[in-house]
Amino acid sequence: MSRRLSTQDADFDIRFAELLGAKREVSEDVDQVVREILDNVRIHGDGALVEYTKKFDRLEASSVDDLVVTDREMDAALEKVPLDTLNALKLAADRIRAHHQKQLPKNDRYKDHLGVELGSRWTAIEAAGLYVPGGLASYPSSVLMNAIPAVVAGVERIAMVVPSPGGILNPQVLAAAHIAGVSEIYRIGGAQAVAALAYGTQSIEPVSKIVGPGNAYVAAAKRRVFGTVGIDMIAGPSEVLIIADGHSNPDWVAADLLAQAEHDPSAQSILITNDEPLADAVAQAVERQLTTLPRQDVARASWQDFGAIICVKTLEEAMPLANRIAAEHLELAVADPEKLLEKVRNAGAVFLGHHTPEAIGDYVGGSNHVLPTARSAKFSSGLSVLDFIKRTSILKCTPDSLRALGPAAITLGEAEGLTAHARSVAIRLNL
Amino acid sequence: MSRRLSTQDADFDIRFAELLGAKREVSEDVDQVVREILDNVRIHGDGALVEYTKKFDRLEASSVDDLVVTDREMDAALEKVPLDTLNALKLAADRIRAHHQKQLPKNDRYKDHLGVELGSRWTAIEAAGLYVPGGLASYPSSVLMNAIPAVVAGVERIAMVVPSPGGILNPQVLAAAHIAGVSEIYRIGGAQAVAALAYGTQSIEPVSKIVGPGNAYVAAAKRRVFGTVGIDMIAGPSEVLIIADGHSNPDWVAADLLAQAEHDPSAQSILITNDEPLADAVAQAVERQLTTLPRQDVARASWQDFGAIICVKTLEEAMPLANRIAAEHLELAVADPEKLLEKVRNAGAVFLGHHTPEAIGDYVGGSNHVLPTARSAKFSSGLSVLDFIKRTSILKCTPDSLRALGPAAITLGEAEGLTAHARSVAIRLNL
Structure with a gap:
């Protein structure tokens, strides 16, 4: 059984805050180790990569060339x-x-009433790195979701790294890389792979941005190379919040809660409903469905430790709670989802109505499944083409428009004590 | 004198790589101190803030209330x-x-040929924090540039923090905050201010994103709270690259190089030209103008240590170099700037023609002066409204469109070993 809350309870505020604050991940302190790995790869390049791959992945290679996935493979x-x-x-x-x-x-360019031209010009990042985890969490769908936005953006080179413990790679992951249009694949992983992408080595050209999920070492490495290269979000465990009403099918709701719970013991599935009988029916359906699930242990742990059913008086009351939860995935499994959608402020992705299980978005909906977790939908968005392009702003003055704007710039330059700033304008106006 | 390079030199590649690789900032290792400060503010809240402000800013306060900038102030x-x-x-x-x-x-919503509805819905971040440095680098223009995009985005609450060493605040900075529409101002700074914004204290509500420049402690603190809140780029010293031809006025070019150099001994000003006489004339004009500059010492150090004049055979040859430099500011001070603009891949902002000194962009052009430094224009953009909004993706299936897409989702769920994912689709299709 998971926890059960009601906004009618006297201690609701405290228990809801506890639910929000629950620490679902143990943050391993791997920073010192990661720092050493990054330094070693930066200094020794290929040699360090080969050594670390032997040590951590039990994979022998005489050079980085041996670690490249070939056309034949x-x-x-x-x-x-x-x-x-x-x-x-x-x-x-x-x-x-x-x-x-x-x-x-679209690029933008316009002239204002003073004759000053302003604009924005978008260009693609030249090279992107894609981290793909090895082992169980190595999902082909994730390769598509990370690589395709880069391809669509116009990134010319996409270098993928994927650890192959004992030499074993998931053929589905390679197939997805092929279909998505990945340019290069290396059988390397961990902080050493992040270092190779960020700094480059003798054999691997550096990239400008690194995306993709990874373990604590990969996350710490990405945090450290941020600035040298761009990085995406540091992904946390997956989450779903389902808002359901009396029209919802409890078996469908239970199935969606468990689809999230089966990811990870740290995943979180929450149901908010204004219908107590539905709450009871879903709780029973979850227990029933759990018993026949191959990943029952994982899903049960997640549901027991982090799952919750919250009863509210009205659906309107659910929305401020949903915005505080800021879920990665939000299902509005209600009769009139559009009405609730207008009140959604913080959510990675919203799934409308009874016929849009979140799993459609994971695979074939077309929208991206790389979404902000752990309340970060309050300030960030899912992965998109925008993550692989950057904007250059454009400014163009004529002699006349410089004459109109210049005096104010001179005033501000002088006010800030930046005389050379002021002079660079004044000298053009013979002031 | 600064360094002089020519693409005709045998050692050009090596010297250009050296110029690109020059370490302009000493990276102080303040991480351990910052970690302790963050922990203390997270645990002790207001009390820790008051203590640190007394210790680091020599400012006594009996409570955080005393640190609020009042309407009267x-x-x-x-x-x-x-x-x-x-x-x-x-x-x-x-x-x-x-x-x-x-x-x-704009928000977007459309129905595809299967009847699946997809969309993107943009919403503003609810609360943003704005870090403003104290002392010399406390610029009112920077307050406008950081706060106004947030206001335009629709951010309801903008909390500004600014250290006031010895109690002294720059009235221009307060005026800019007032004009921009900042909601709250606290006289706190350093890692402790970043912690207060990220975690909240008894008196200060937490924000969702923190922007604005700061010293090494502020940068380290922002790096550490990233994930709990969003952060902007970690800003490095300012840079300008000017591409000039024989039509350029050497005095104007020199003035623009020095406007950048006066910021900071670590600032970098580079000229690339296809006209040797212009190169000579600019070098002389820089020396001449330096002697009458109040911030002569700063500008001279920057120009000597990091400045450069690079001679090329043709302007076309300049563009790949410019894209490797990926300058924060790029001036195309040539007869036909539009032609060169098309070849710009990496730059924070471009200033076109002879009558657009970069200082116009710093103050009154209208575009943002918070721009990517230290080559990061290769993967990131200047500050904009996009930094204060986030996208929620929308997916809506009908029974028919779920029937069309469902089988592929089931196949992929099964292929990834995520049975509950597959079931959440199958259960709706009676499969």
């Missing part, structure tokens, strides 16, 4: 993936590509 | 600022506001 991987999986990956890729193409912003 | 500050400065700040604010209003993206 790619062909072999593609043959190993069942045809229906390949087709599903291609359908997903097509839909992700189509949706992300709509995210490309 | 604001009125007194406004009276101290000369009228022409106030008017120049208002002109700047109006222009920044007008330009940034054009950056607001």
